[in-house]
Amino acid sequence: MPTSAIRADSALPSTLRHVIALLRVTSRCGVRGAGIEDYLEGTELSRPTVYRLLKGLREEGFLRHSPVRHRYLLGYELLALGAEAGNGGNLRELARPHLFSLAQQFGGSFYLFALDGAHAVCLDVQNGACAVGSFAGTMGGRVPLGAGQASVALLSTLDPAARALVLKQHQARLCGEYHIDISRIEQAVADVHHAGFTRGVEGASLPEFAGVAVTIADPSGRSPTALSCSMLKSQLSEAREAEVILALQDAAGRMAQQIHGLLEPVS
């Protein structure tokens, strides 16, 4: 997808569309920073307009100058907003210490995921001594529901109708990109319901990793969340896995209690 930045379909105010396109272009250019030509190619704006908006975004802290001159990076204001966005219901702060001690104890990578429509979003990661990869990558990463352990766990919180819809929607990607068999996902979801955890569904990608995930029971009606981990297969013996599962379930249980504890009256 070369120019996924532009979506002329919906009728948003044009300036909003343009601004978002600029942010996306900047994001795509990553560490390198985005130059004018990137913006001019990535959007259909004229040079003065690009500069105008760039200036505005810089003044508001949404963009900043790169140390490499004439390059722009995402600004720290986005960092603050993003931190707030990812802390929905103070969940991340609640989860952090648990993720920390899990990573410390087992050495793998531990994740907090939340449900976002038909995707799972990674709210936080804690890498232990030996960090490993995952579908979502880092904080803010998105995965289609079904791919990955946490993803399956979250899928299991949906009612069957919604679940089927989501799976159908992602079918092509799950098969093509992740090499995952849909029917096995449904099997895995069923397993979550009576085993209380999932190993996810093995696809052809990331074959050297293994992991498990559990859902976090949430009495307050917030959007569902899950804890998961990912480790080298060679380091996850059966006994070890049992330990990890227990630890995850314990953490999830404690978090549920904490959430319940700080249920505040809503304004």
Add this chain to the structure above:
Amino acid sequence: MPTSAIRADSALPSTLRHVIALLRVTSRCGVRGAGIEDYLEGTELSRPTVYRLLKGLREEGFLRHSPVRHRYLLGYELLALGAEAGNGGNLRELARPHLFSLAQQFGGSFYLFALDGAHAVCLDVQNGACAVGSFAGTMGGRVPLGAGQASVALLSTLDPAARALVLKQHQARLCGEYHIDISRIEQAVADVHHAGFTRGVEGASLPEFAGVAVTIADPSGRSPTALSCSMLKSQLSEAREAEVILALQDAAGRMAQQIHGLLEPVS
């Protein structure tokens, strides 16, 4: 500052102003979520306009519905952009393992800060066994240069002229809000230059905490960064402090090497 969301001074496109105002209002409302009346009060927009923009922002993932109906929260797209924004130069990913093992070893809170104009921004935090507070709070938090250990360390990377300017600019806040004596900041900055670390300047706020900070030497011309820690004073004996300083300097040194190692040719 009740209505700091609106800044009519600069000549940004109005839609951009409005959008940012909406995001700020949403951010201010935090976990509770923002309702229509919040937006109508916090901005000077009409109801249809608010809805229009809200809808657009939702479609783009910059806002999302709260589980509490008729409330809006910051969307996960901001999380992704924020994560990218905070990872400038892959610095955060580089720092994470170091912060992790520091927190694991010493039990306090360890921070990665970056310079942003006249402020220090917290790029990452790692809380150890006993988490403590700090001026910046959490990821994305901003502190005026001069307040806090890392802040002083970053201040020391500026040339004297810029430093004086910044201090003058923050004078009122530093004295009034943080109860910090400017002249002592200058002293502390001088100390950084020959001792290679700083304890910051003690003000009247947060008297029960202590900490140290070191700068990260950066040959590549990125914006300056610093590592810092914060612990309960009672847990930071002199011997302990010496250990922490050494560990911080060691981590900073390794990071500098790593940065140097992955200096990539710029496009």
Add this chain to the structure above:
DNA sequence: TTCATTGTCTCGCCCTGCGAGACGCATTGC
């Protein structure tokens, strides 16, 4: 110096974002 490139400014057109108000559509009260 000259040339190239970045960033800003002016200007006038006309697009389009805006506000007023009316209209479905929920949910809630009785």
Add this chain to the structure above:
DNA sequence: GCAATGCGTCTCGCAGGGCGAGACAATGAA
């Protein structure tokens, strides 16, 4: 059940202002 309240959307016409063309300024490279 029916009214009432409030949320969210839609239409419409106006005019504010965002837009592009192009000139200009500032900076750096050759």
